[in-house]
Amino acid sequence: MNIKAALALTLGWALSGGHALAQVLIGQTVGVTGTVAATVKESMLGANLYLDSVNAKGGIFGDKIQVITLDDKFDTKLTLANAKILIDERKVLALFMTRGTPHTQGILPLLKENGVPLVGPSTGAMVFHQPVQPYVFNVRATYQREAEKAITHLATIGITRIALVHVDDTFGSDALAGAQKGMTANKLTPVVLSKFDRSKPDFSTIAPAVVKAEAQAVMVIGSGTAVVQGIKQIKAAGSGAQFITLSNNASEGFVKLLGEQGRGVIVTQVFPQSFGYTLVKDATQLAKSKGIEVLSPAMLEGYASAKVLVEALRRSGAKPTREKLLASLDNFKYDIGGLEVSYDKGNHSGLDFADLSIITANGKFRR
Known part of the structure; x- marks a missing residue:
């Protein structure tokens, strides 16, 4: 399977909206189309690599995890409208990997009003780190x-x-x-x-x-x-x-x-590229097993964020609620593969890893 086919398969599943087989519903509003579409597709492909592997092994306490993705076209108004649908109508347990600083800022009151955690927003804005946003759990650095x-x-x-x-x-x-x-x-x-x-x-x-x-x-x-x-x-x-x-x-x-x-x-x-990190090695091997030869940094971010989400769900016990998930995240320490993600009431920053890469003549990222 080439990367284009894999992306199409992943997004087709995520956008279907059907959740008959899933009992752990996670919501996402993100620019599937629009200016950030290319990166969004890759980050969610990476996330679904991990989520699919977990579901293939029985999910969380026998319940499969499904991400319901709504396209906000990278429009802040649509982000808010989609988040309301996901929380009020689809009754999702949490939101996951929103994208865009003003977009994510716009839904903060909604998270607070409904007690809904947001895990792994794809933004490194300081506003989500200091002061601590009680319902936002960052994975990547600022x-x-x-x-x-x-x-x-x-x-x-x-x-x-x-x-x-x-x-x-x-x-x-x-x-x-x-x-x-x-x-x-x-x-x-x-x-x-x-x-x-x-x-x-x-x-x-x-x-x-x-x-x-x-x-x-x-x-x-x-x-x-x-x-x-x-x-x-x-x-x-x-x-x-x-x-x-x-x-x-x-x-x-x-x-x-x-x-x-x-x-x-x-x-x-904001993530390493070396096989010296178990995170990179495991994600790359899983990608290759699906016919994806190159694991991009965006895919790795999605993969890492999915690992944090799944572990927090596991620690919430069978039949997790929003309250249980928040409680597990507020007392959280987890090695995702050479990097430790930790949260407590006074710190929701996750990782502080930062590095540089350069685009090579053949279109690859090299450290």
């Missing part, structure tokens, strides 16, 4: 951690003329804070600091400004197709700068969208 690490790396190799280009929303502002922290720590000032609209990204003025400033590196903070558009337009304007983006774009789909322009782009990572 965007600020990633951005700061990337800037520090650039500074250590002598790059000082850095442009910061970010989407004009809460995600962009949050990640920018991490980049600025890295700049300050290394006594640097951005040669260009520009923002673009999330719905209608336009780089027509940003691109020539980057070229004029003779930027050596450009960090583009945004999602999916918008970042691809930005990188291509800035390069077309004549910039020979090093490009950097964050882990929300760490997917094969993103690389394919970049095409020949992807070579040499740095993408931060």
